[in-house]
Amino acid sequence: MLCEICGEEEASNTCRLCGRRVCGKHYNFNQNICRICEEALCSVCGRNLSIGYCKICGRIICEDCSVELSIVEYVCIDCYRKTIGSL
Ligand SMILES: [Zn+2]
Ligand SMILES: [Zn+2]
Ligand SMILES: [Zn+2]
Ligand SMILES: [Zn+2]
Structure with missing residues (x-):
């Protein structure tokens, strides 16, 4: 083969x-x-296949490493901690 x-x-x-x-x-x-x-691997953990892009940094992220802002918008956990998480 x-x-x-x-x-x-x-x-x-x-x-x-x-x-x-x-x-x-x-x-x-x-x-x-x-x-x-x-x-297609997640840029954050490098283990799982990505499901979408981070809205802030543009990296591809998997389900485990993303935080869902809405049905179509995701941010990675790094950006989430840096921005939204610290508000
Ligand atoms: Zn080949
Ligand atoms: Zn493969
Ligand atoms: Zn990941
Ligand atoms: Zn990000």
């Missing part, structure tokens, strides 16, 4: 998040995830 990202190299690794089979070039061995999931 070939890598599901490049389609060229032998896929010897499986992403723990999306289940894609990928080659060594498209795999993050530290986190056991593929490059696509790596790019």
Whole structure:
């Protein structure tokens, strides 16, 4: 089976998040995830897939690291502590 990202190299690794089979070039061995999931990973904890952007700093954040301001607006926990949390 070939890598599901490049389609060229032998896929010897499986992403723990999306289940894609990928080659060594498209795999993050530290986190056991593929490059696509790596790019979609939360900028705060680096563990979970992001669900949206922080309204203040613009980083991508996961459910655990976000505070919901409204149905469509999120801020990261860092910005929340720095701004809203300290008011
Ligand atoms: Zn590949
Ligand atoms: Zn993946
Ligand atoms: Zn997170
Ligand atoms: Zn933020």
